[in-house]
Amino acid sequence: AAAMAFTLYALLQAALLFVNAIAVLHEERFLRNVGWGTEQGIGGFGEEPGIKAQLMNLIRSVRTVMRVPLIAVNSITIVLLLLFG
Amino acid sequence: MADPHQLFDDTSATAPGRGYAAQQSPPVGYPAQGSFLAEPMSSFAMTYGSTLASHGKEIVDKNIDRFIPVTKLKYYFAVDTVYVGKKLGLLLFPFMHQDWQVRYQQDTPVAPRFDINAPDLYIPVMAFITYILVAGLALGTQNRFSPDILGLQASSALAWLIVEVLAILLSLYLVTVNTDLTTIDLVAFSGYKYVGMIVGIVSGLLFGKTGYYLLLSWCCLSIFVFMIRTLRLKILSEAAAEGVLVRGAKNQLRMYLTMAIAALQPLFMYWLTYHLVR
Numbered sequence: 197a198a199a200m201a202f203t204l205y206a207l208l209q210a211a212l213l214f215v216n217a218i219a220v221l222h223e224e225r226f227l228r229n230v231g232w233g234t235e236q237g238i239g240g241f242g243e244e245p246g247i248k249a250q251l252m253n254l255i256r257s258v259r260t261v262m263r264v265p266l267i268a269v270n271s272i273t274i275v276l277l278l279l280f281g
Numbered sequence: 282m283a284d285p286h287q288l289f290d291d292t293s294a295t296a297p298g299r300g301y302a303a304q305q306s307p308p309v310g311y312p313a314q315g316s317f318l319a320e321p322m323s324s325f326a327m328t329y330g331s332t333l334a335s336h337g338k339e340i341v342d343k344n345i346d347r348f349i350p351v352t353k354l355k356y357y358f359a360v361d362t363v364y365v366g367k368k369l370g371l372l373l374f375p376f377m378h379q380d381w382q383v384r385y386q387q388d389t390p391v392a393p394r395f396d397i398n399a400p401d402l403y404i405p406v407m408a409f410i411t412y413i414l415v416a417g418l419a420l421g422t423q424n425r426f427s428p429d430i431l432g433l434q435a436s437s438a439l440a441w442l443i444v445e446v447l448a449i450l451l452s453l454y455l456v457t458v459n460t461d462l463t464t465i466d467l468v469a470f471s472g473y474k475y476v477g478m479i480v481g482i483v484s485g486l487l488f489g490k491t492g493y494y495l496l497l498s499w500c501c502l503s504i505f506v507f508m509i510r511t512l513r514l515k516i517l518s519e520a521a522a523e524g525v526l527v528r529g530a531k532n533q534l535r536m537y538l539t540m541a542i543a544a545l546q547p548l549f550m551y552w553l554t555y556h557l558v559r
Contacts, residue, residue: 202437202440202441203433203436203437203440204436204439204440204443206440207440207443207444247455247456250454250455250456250457251455254454254455
C-alpha cells in the first residue's frame with residue numbers, strides 16, 4: 197500500500213527534478229566524453245536516426261527549450277517550499 | 282444508413298441559430314415578480330448582464346479549441362450501447378475476433394459507434410471512475426475506508442496513467458515510429474485495463490483471493506492479447522502486420538516495443554489492485 201501514496205504532486209516534483217537533471221548535463225565537460233555530444237549525433241540524411249541519435253536530440257531539445265521556463269519554475273518552487281514547507 | 286461523419290444524433294428541438302441573434306432585443310418572458318423587476322434600471326441591468334454573458338460565451342467558444350481539442354474529443358465519445366457492449370466483450374475475450382483494422386472514411390477514422398475496433402474514451406473514463414468506487418468499496422469491507430482515501434486512490438491511479446502514457450510516448454519517439462496514434466488514442470488504450478481491474482476486484486470481493494487471482498490472470502491475458510493485436514497494426518509496418526515474417530532490425534525493435542507496451546498492462550493491473558484484496 198506504500199505505492200498508493202504516489203500522488204499527482206509527487207509526479208510534479210519528480211518531473212521537475214528530472215527536467216532539472218537533464219538541464220544540468222554539461223555539453224563540453226560531460227556529454228562529449230561519454231560520446232553523447234550534439235555534433236556526434238548527426239547521421240546521414242537518408243537513414244532513419246537510431247535510438248542513440250534520437251535520445252541525444254531529445255536531450256539537446258529539452259535543454260534548449262526548458263532553459264528559461266526552468267528558471268521561473270524553480271524560483272516559484274523555491275519560494276513556495278520556503279513558505280509552506 | 283446514417284452519415285458516418287455525423288458523430289451524434291441531432292436531438293435539438295429548437296432551430297439552430299436562435300441563441301445569440303436575440304441578444305439585441307431584451308430578454309422576453311420575464312414575469313413581473315415584484316416591483317424590483319419592474320423598474321427600468323433593473324431591466325437594463327438584466328439586458329446588459331445577458332449581453333455580457335453571451336459575449337463571454339462567444340469568446341470562450343472561439344478560444345477553447347486552442348487548449349482542449351474539443352472536436353477531436355467529441356469523436357472519442359461518439360459511442361452507443363451496442364458498441365460499448367461489444368467492446369467490453371472484446372476486452373474480456375479477444376481471442377475469436379478476426380479483423381482488427383480500423384475502418385476509414387476518406388482519411389478520417391470512422392466514429393466508434395460504427396466500428397468496434399476504433400478506440401474510444403467513454404469506456405476508459407467510466408471504468409476509471411468505477412475503479413475508484415469499487416476500490417472504496419473493497420477498502421470499506423476491510424474497515425480501511427476513509428473519505429480521503431478515495432481522493433488518494435484517484436490521484437494515484439491518474440498519476441500512474443500519466444506516467445504510463447508519457448513512457449509510451451517517449452519510447453515511440455525514440456524508435457521513430459511513423460504512426461497515426463495520437464496521445465488521446467494512447468490514453469484510451471491505457472484506460473482499457475481498468476475494466477479488467479474492476480472485474481478482478483469484484484471477483485476478489487465475492488470469491489476471495491483465489492477468485493481474484495483467477496479472474497485477474499484471465500483479464501491480464503485478454504488485455505495482453507488485445508493490446509498486441511491492436512497495436513500491431515498501428516506500430517508495425519504494413520507487411521509485418523499481415524503476419525508475414527519480415528526480417529530486419531527495425532521491425533524486430535517495433536515488435537519488442539509492442540510487446541513491452543502490452544506487457545505493461547498486466548503489470549499495472551496487478552500493481553494497482555493487489556493491495557485492495559485481502
